[in-house]
Amino acid sequence: MLHLFSVPTISRRAGRVWYRNLVVFFRTWKVNFFPPFIDALLYLFAIGMGIGTYIKEVDDVPYINFIAPAILAISVMNSAFFECTYGSYVRMYYQKSFDAMIATPLSIEDVIAGELLWGATRSVMYVAIMLPVLVAFGVISLPLSLLALPLAFLGGLMFAGIGMCITAITPSIDSLNYPMFLFITPMMFFSGTFFPLALLPAAFQYIAVAVLPLTHIVAIMRMFTLPALSWTILLHIAWIAAVTMIFCVMSINLMKKRLIV
Amino acid sequence: MDEIIAAENLRKTYDNLTAVDGISFVVRKGEVFGFLGPNGAGKTTTMKMIACVSPRTSGVLRVFGQDPAQQPAEIKHRLGVVPQETNLDPDFTSFGNLVTYSGYFDIPAHTAEKKADELLEFVQLQEKRNVEVEKLSGGMKRRLILARALVNSPDLLILDEPTIGLDPQARHLIWEKLKTLQAQGNTIVLTTHYLDEAARLCDRLVIMDHGKILVEGSPSDLVKQHVGEEIVEVEKSAEVLACLTERSIPHEMTGDTVQIATDSSREIVKILLESCQPKKMLTRPATLEDVFLKLTGRTLRE
Ligand SMILES: Nc1ncnc2c1ncn2[C@@H]1O[C@H](COP(=O)(O)OP(=O)(O)OP(=O)(O)O)[C@@H](O)[C@H]1O
Ligand SMILES: [Mg+2]
Helix, strand or coil: CHHHHCCCCCCCCHHHHHHHHHHHHHHCHHHHHHHHHHHHHHHHHHHHHHHHHCCCEECCEEHHHHHHHHHHHHHHHHHHHHHHHHHHHHHHHHCCHHHHHHCCCCCHHHHHHHHHHHHHHHHHHHHHHHHHHHHHCCCCCCCHHHHHHHHHHHHHHHHHHHHHHHHHHCCCCHHHHHHHHHHHHHHHHCCCCCCCHHHCCHHHHHHHHHHCHHHHHHHHHHHHHCCCCCCCHHHHHHHHHHHHHHHHHHHHHHHHHHHCC | CCEEEEEEEEEEEECCEEEEEEEEEEEECCCEEEEECCCCCCHHHHHHHHCCCCCCCEEEEEECCECCCCCHHHHHHCEEEECCCCCCCCCCEHHHHHHHHHHHCCCCHHHHHHHHHHHHHHCCCHHHCCCEHHHCCHHHHHHHHHHHHCCCCCCEEEEECCCCCCCHHHHHHHHHHHHHHHHCCCEEEEECCCHHHHHHHCCEEEEEECCEEEEEECHHHHHHHHCCCEEEEEECCHHHHHHHHHCCCCCEEECCEEEEEECCHHHHHHHHHHHCCCCCEEEEECCHHHHHHHHHCCCCCC
């Protein structure tokens, strides 16, 4: 059990893996740049303006401004999680990219670290493309909302780590659907995203804060975009940092166990 | 330093299966060293341990005098690996594959690009430079993998079935390239199921089975030692068999022929013609294939 948490040695070469993914990303940039745009518009129109017509305000905030940070937070979650589950699994299992990489001076630790960093980078990119749309609609405030970018990196790294742990133990690509439907999708709704946590029964509120990672990203994001900073941001950051650390370390060790035989 | 690879009592077990069962060998600088053996003999497993991608279970292994368990990155810097399973990066072109792979060796981009073009020419794939690897034929992919193994100008090449699935032209091309590389002072370790290829390329080789090394030596020595100079093949018939058994001439049955290994075929042929009423008969030089089949048997491996 202990080896799951042994701290891996990672070299600068992890950056090479990250860079490889970046190059592929820009080779297919047309496919990669539009979803964030469409996504942002879709949420704003369907939920913000559709539902927003009936719900004018939540906690004295216009409904559309209330959900804008949630849209960003959900994107952080989805892009990193998707990248480090389906994306990494395809590279590992179908493309045998990791096998090719570890035949070079790269170690498996470097490879997985590079993949995790890349997952976090995808979150940052997604948010970076969404931000101007939200700014144009006047639903988030500047300049504090720019802090969404570093937050996207931290939150992205957390979901990259969680996703990579799942990738390391999944028996097949189809099994990746389970965490998607049992973990990611419910979290989209019950993390203080489209309605305040306070509306949930007290027990559920505790659960949301204790175990749902998205809750903490939404909370910080909302402090940035409204803006409404509070000292509790430190608690949220500490929670995310700890969970990120645990899952990233664990994912590297699990992957090593899976691939180095 | 003369010994590029030194293995002593090297073992590898997967769960409860022993894939490599205590093998010892030395590969010297500038040699082409072959690993032969039936499917599942443990060749790939051995290659992977040398290439520092699979940890050994026990025994001693040194590559360039270093321990793969201790200094994998240093060793891998000087290795070129052609894996048995093609694993080119489908997200890139031929050229892109070579350049991206060079990046993993910390080779600066402009050096890598120049080298990539040289290597594409070396394996005669210039025309496919900007083609996605998905669109290459199997043989072209194999050649590209060889080119990829050379991006870092390795001191030791590890080739796991480098010519699998190649047409005769491409195989000859690869043989020629390997000879060139050897002439440049490279050390090459390879596995193959083509015994003519092994006989042609290898200075020394081992034949493995069930994770153990059965024999080691130069191809011609092994043939002389284990089979002899020539093989006489006769069509199988009751008369021939009875006749050979009667004179206690050692022979082996394969399908509908009987094979007799000998150092003087004329004598055997004479006996056969005079007293055994052979139908069809032919004499041929003994090959590595005869050694291989003699040592590992003729039954198919599961
Ligand atoms: N990752 C693995 N997990 C469990 N067993 C394995 C693994 N890889 C190989 N083996 C087993 O180890 C043995 C040796 O396999 P290896 O791939 O080294 O054979 P080989 O000589 O390369 O065969 P081939 O000529 O078919 O390539 C086989 O019995 C194989 O089933
Ligand atoms: Mg093999």
